[in-house]
Amino acid sequence: MSNSGRRKPPLVADRRKTKAKTKPKAASTPRKARKRAPARPRGGNVVTRGIFGLFRWVWRIVWGIGWRLTAIVLLIVGVMTAYTYTTLPEVSALLDGRARGSVTLLDRDSDVFAWRGDQFGGAVNAQAVSKHLRNAVIATEDKRFYMHPGVDPIGIASAISINLREGRGPLSGHGGSTLTQQTAKLLCVGREYVESEWESEADYIADCRRSSLSRKAKEAIYALAMEAKYSKEEILSIYLNRAYMGGGAYGAEAAAQRYFGKHAAQLNPSEGAMLAGLLTAPSTLAPTSNIERSQNRASVVIGLMRAQGFLTPSEAAVAQANPAELSEAAERQAGGYFADWVMSSGPEFFTRDTTEDVIIRTTLDQRIQRAAEEGLRAVFDEKLRDGSKAQAAVVVMSSDGAVRAMIGGRQTKVSGAFNRATQAKRQTGSSFKPFVYATALELGHSSMDTVVDEPYCLNIPGSGQWCPSNYDNRFHGRVTLAEALKRSYNIPAVKVAEAVGLDLVRKVASDFGIDSDLAAGPALALGASESTLLEMTGAFAGILNGGSSVTPYGLVELKLLGQDQPVMGAGGGIGERVIREDAARELTWMMSQVVDGGTGARAKLPGREAAGKTGTTQAARDAWFLGFTADYVAGVWMGYDDNTPLTGVTGGGLPAEIWREVMVRVQEGMPATPLPMDRPVQRPAEPQIVNQQPGQGYQGYQGQQGSQEPNTLQQDRPGQMQPRPQPQQREGPIQSILRQLLGG
Template identity: 65%
Template sequence: MTNKSPRKPPLVADKRYTSGSRKTRKPSVTKTRKTPQKAKPAPRKRKTTRRKASGGGGLIGFFRRLIGWFLRLIWAITWRVGSVVSLIIALWVGYIYTTLPDVTELLDGRARGSVTMLDRNGDVFAWRGDQFGGVITTDTVSPNIKNAIVATEDKRFYRHFGVSPRGIASAVRINLSEGRGPLSGHGGSTITQQSAKLLCLGDPYDPDSGMSEAEYESDCRRGTLQRKIKEAVFALAMEVKYTKDEILTIYMNRAFLGAGARGFEAASQRYFGKSASNVSPAEAAMLAGLLVAPTRYAPTNSLTRSQNRATVIVGLMEDQGYLSAAEARGARDHPAQLSEAAAERAGGYFADWVMSAGPEYFTRNTTEDVIIRTTLDRRLQAAAEDAMQYVFENKVRQGSKAEAAIVVMSADGAVRAIVGGRETKVVGAFNRAVQAKRQTGSAFKPFVYGAALDLGYSPLDTVIDEPFCMNIPGSGQWCPKNYTNNFKGRVTLADALKDSLNIPAVKVSEKVGRELVRQVASQFGLESDLAAGPALALGASESTLIEMTGAYAGILNGGSAVTPYGLTELKLLGESEPLMGTEGGIGERVIQTQAAEELIWMMEKVVSEGSGRRARLPDWQAAGKTGTTQAARDAWFIGFTSQYVAGVWMGYDDNTPLSGVTGGGLPAEIWHETMVRVHEGLEPTPLPMRGPTGPVENWDGGTPDNRSGGTGLGGVVDKVLRDIFGGGGNRNNSGNQNPQGSGDR
């Protein structure tokens, strides 16, 4: 049976595919029904939509594409430049790393050494130069110091990599808000950066560079951008080379903390008299407070200001958990106090004198740490300072600009105290006791009479005090006068010295010979050029107070020369054997012992009966001499007991005449106040003096003895001398010129 419907079933594939696609044997029902094939147009729609959203057309789209291009360009440049800069910094850090020495070589970087001075009892009283107390580490130093430094200077020290971007940004913000440049003022430096600065970025000081050490350090602390970049790179290298504790060790040993102290050990010794390993929280806070401004906050300059700064540091330590509330309260209630030596700063003038008199290579320009033992007696130093202050507060008119100086020494020349001016708490000031050369006035007269006594004359020999003139070649007639403008007639040599008469002093000087007087004074230690004319006898020559006091010490010790000295032993720190000993003391004999003892007897009359009565001491014999120069520009009193010699000078620095002051006035009173304090607690002992013996001579006529006068050659000499010195007792107040150096009452 045939099929009546010859039509074949329709093929879907025939409708969907071209004849070229019919290579597939059998269409897959699964593939024809897959959703992805039906959803293929959807992605094309999304793509078309994204192009539209990106601003494919219009002006806005153009600018957006342009900005995008620039951003991609900047990023491409930035990461490439950043990579290059990072590589350069890494290489730079690596290079610096290779140049950094072992940490032990960086702990003492001073270009000069230090001088520590001890008093006669072996206690420290002064420091000079750059003091370095010895190496300390984070293990040996007190934890209080570590904590105070970190709390004050860099609280993130143990967490950053050497540079703190947050700290720098904060510092820039503060500087700008305060109206300064971004790099002026607050620096935002980490402890590592500060250590790099202390190391001067690895560039050591060269004394031959033409820069002083102060200029070198100032140059190292410049705040330029270039310097800051170098500092940051150096700090990164230090962080790679050293541990955090090693960096902190460098910082603690090299930081300058005022008053010549380099490092926390030196500062602790300087201010508290103890090691940095034993400081309290209050003391550690005071030391850390010095880091920001060592000179301003140095407790030796202002203890109150330093304590106030330390209170701020205590607060920081408490806030950061280094101190409990109770510990912080205790530190505030009991602030740090200076050691006795630091508080007194005794012997400022004395220390300056020792530094100037000692060998330069072990004092002023030392590169070593030197220990000098001295003759200073701090009790006597305080006595002299108190005496000067008492007189000026109670006996000198308020507002007076007059100055004064005091020297106290033993008979062998060992200087016990020096006050170089009214302002006693000073360092490096003008020292009037040592540096000021002034006319000595009648204080010179003991050397005139000492020369006569050494020739065998007696204190009871007489001379006529009367109007007297001399013709001086090239100068004409010279007529000295007494301070009172009166004349006493015939007087003994002892009375002439006691009352400080000028005419007898000139006559005695001329009789024994000016050259001999000049020789005696020079051998006793007056090194200045001595006057060549007859005014030599009246103190027309200039001298320093310490020279004059030393010369009087020579009289006290029996007539031997004395060289004032303050250094008894010098050695290097850590060494047991001294490099040098005493340079000074008693030297060669100048006048005989008998002459010296008779001169002391005469000088005792000056104090007990004469022009120096205001200097008298209770229970103690004292001898001395007043001195007042022409127009009262200088006033002196120098004297001694059996124990000590003291000299006092008073005047104006600009040579203005004193008003109503003579050597027997205020200088004698300062001497009295000084010696009363100096002799407290001492048992009185008599002066080594001897009364006059032997025949007496009337130098201007009268009964001669075996030293002049008589018949024959002696009579001729006596007549010549009588013509020179006069033989009458005329007491007229004649004379037409003022003496060069007046006597005083």
């Protein structure tokens, strides 16, 4: 049977096979249905899912509020910073922040030896100071200074962490302030001092240093504005110029000069570290207060500099092995008694209350000052018993009154202490007697004239009878004036003073510079009046210079910083003549005998002529020795501040020894120049000063009958002396006054 003409049937089996090989398509889910389908939780139970859900909900609220508040705060801070930016002045106006000026004191060689007031060495640039100082400040105060915009979040977080670890509040203790914020505090966030708004300047400063959250916020804003206005170097410059570094020094330059006697650009690593270490507690850590404490703090700073790469290990080791040392001026504690005296004697508006920076050149010789201190110390260490509270004062000056050294007490390295050389008025004792004999010599008497040392009494109106006695309670008969001064006899001194007139003695002493009130009675001759050591030393300088008065002075010239012309010059020096030069030269010879075998023998100098006078007051409450060589005059006082009598001390004892030890050191290396003195020539007939009736008072100066003595005194009635001027001799001031008073 054939299939031709017939259609083949479909191959069903093959079609099923093909369909079996084709992968069926997944049923497509409608898009809307997918959105509505809840997300399947990754795991956990219903509680866990609820907690996570609550957390997400809270986070969305916090984030939503937080970024908005942050934006608002940043906007406010930005506006406040921008406003503060507009109020900031130029950098130059912010460098010097002191309310008062400073005084720099120079010695006779123009070397700095002391400072007073708010010392400011002048504006310095951060790049101009020593790199070691700059690096030390950054390492100590703000190691990320060049990375933050004025506020350091990392530093704040670190400070809070330290405070919490140490058991304090988060804002108590470490504050995390940057150098810029510290500078803002130094500037009192731009608020200037207005006197009418504060009880005192100290209250204003205390308020500026006050720490609170609101003040921190103000400082932060001010710091941000400064960072926007000034460069990092300018901000660091302000800080280095304004920061207080102890010892009255404001700024790096002043501190470098104050402590090391050099410019801030010349500081080595150990010196830079010491100054940077002062910033945390300038008064406590100041090297003038405690050098060891300062050095220990500097050692810590050097370690920070090494850790931060500012110093290599070898450089740090050298700095640690060679700690910074104070300059000589700093060791002297700001000039001591001499600086205090110059400051008190100068014009107040240029010294104590100056608002300018003043430079004063003085007469001080630091070599002589050291010699005086060493001489005083040598005697007190060897001769004074332990625990003694006896005090001493020393003044050394030139014959024109220029003070070269001054010690106002046993403790020489002080400032602002009671100065016994200038402030203590004490009875002068026998050290006053040279002015009695100066008056006699000026009136024409000779040191070879004689006076009787015998029992002697005077009736003092209102006081009764007064009978002076000698220190040895003996009488020595007829003695020359030279011998009476040499042995410091009291009775002859009183007789001579009565003979020449107490008013004239008083005038001579006053003209020589003893300005204190002088006693009116005959006890004047024995030093009953009070005076200061400075006055007495200046009066003796007048004898050395030939009889002219001097005004002791320490100020040579005063200039304002940056000006060449002085504002004022010296306020002392040689004044008018008091006695004739030949009288002064003879008096010098008389005083040389005091040292050469008299009461001042302990003051004798080896190989050098010296003249002087001892003085011991009643009950030995004061002991003096004043004297001079051809080059310098020196005075020494010794006693107790409470006027307690000295035990076993007279002017010819310890004061004379102190004078000797001082002058040996002062004159060391100097040629031995002879004293300007004349030995007296023996007269043909020896004039005498005698009593008309013992016990009735001196009645006049009498020469021998028939003598040709050209200058004798006659007393026509008590209290009226009539001098007869020597022929061909210039009339002295006292003689001129007498002539005018007597109408001659």
